[in-house]
Amino acid sequence: MILGILGGMGPAATCDLFKKIIDYTDAATDQEHIHIIIDNNTQIPDRTEYICGAGEDPRMEMIRSVIKLETMGVDYIAIPCNTAHYFYDDLIKYTKVKILNMIRETAIYLKETKPDIKDFLLLATKGTYASGIYTKIFKEFDLNIIEPDDSDKDIIMSWIYGVKSSNFDVTPHEFEALINRYCENKVALPILGCTELPVLAQQIGLSKEYVDPVVILAKRCVELAKDN
Numbered sequence: 001m002i003l004g005i006l007g008g009m010g011p012a013a014t015c016d017l018f019k020k021i022i023d024y025t026d027a028a029t030d031q032e033h034i035h036i037i038i039d040n041n042t043q044i045p046d047r048t049e050y051i052c053g054a055g056e057d058p059r060m061e062m063i064r065s066v067i068k069l070e071t072m073g074v075d076y077i078a079i080p081c082n083t084a085h086y087f088y089d090d091l092i093k094y095t096k097v098k099i100l101n102m103i104r105e106t107a108i109y110l111k112e113t114k115p116d117i118k119d120f121l122l123l124a125t126k127g128t129y130a131s132g133i134y135t136k137i138f139k140e141f142d143l144n145i146i147e148p149d150d151s152d153k154d155i156i157m158s159w160i161y162g163v164k165s166s167n168f169d170v171t172p173h174e175f176e177a178l179i180n181r182y183c184e185n186k187v188a189l190p191i192l193g194c195t196e197l198p199v200l201a202q203q204i205g206l207s208k209e210y211v212d213p214v215v216i217l218a219k220r221c222v223e224l225a226k227d228n
Helices: 011-024 047-051 059-071 083-094 102-113 126-131 133-140 150-164 172-183 196-204 213-227
Strands: 002-007 035-040 076-078 119-123 144-146 188-192
Touching: 002 011, 002 059, 002 213, 011 035, 011 196, 011 213, 035 059, 047 083, 047 126, 059 083, 076 213, 083 126, 102 133, 102 213, 119 172, 126 133, 126 150, 133 144, 150 172, 150 196, 172 188, 172 196, 188 196, 188 213
Parallel strands: 002 035, 002 076, 119 144, 119 188
Antiparallel strands: none
């Protein structure tokens, strides 16, 4: 089994998925690891800018990457970008290769592993909020998405784009304070619904419990490789 990663959205998030797949693979030798082909396509236009009506359509570059990965012989594809999943239905039209849906995999995982929790605070890009992709998929599993207010969405966006420029000027206290504004008095968990946010959380040593869709996607990639 060969895994393809449609990357570049952004590079740090792509690297994070790759490392997590390695970490979750039970291997003693190089040969026991998964064969992975990464297309770190940094020419894919900004997904949030397009969804919010101010940017270039990213679909052409994403489709090119999907076709390129299929041509190189991958058996399945992972996309380490939450916002990009807004275009999931467009991408699957151009390949016979299975494309994992990170958001659906997250909902399935939470339904199975957190049966007592129904509410999840989504920390994400404005494009992901505007697209409604988390709300729509989670509703299928009777799970509820909580969105922050607009001022906190601005803060989260500044954190995300900070990671893209290797700026991690956020303290654990600031991160946890934002989460607590929505989760402190209810049974709810935050979802780091932008793949830059787990990179930030790891960098600053965030200790509060959170859901990392990249971990869920990495584990699913490993499971599929093991089963075939």
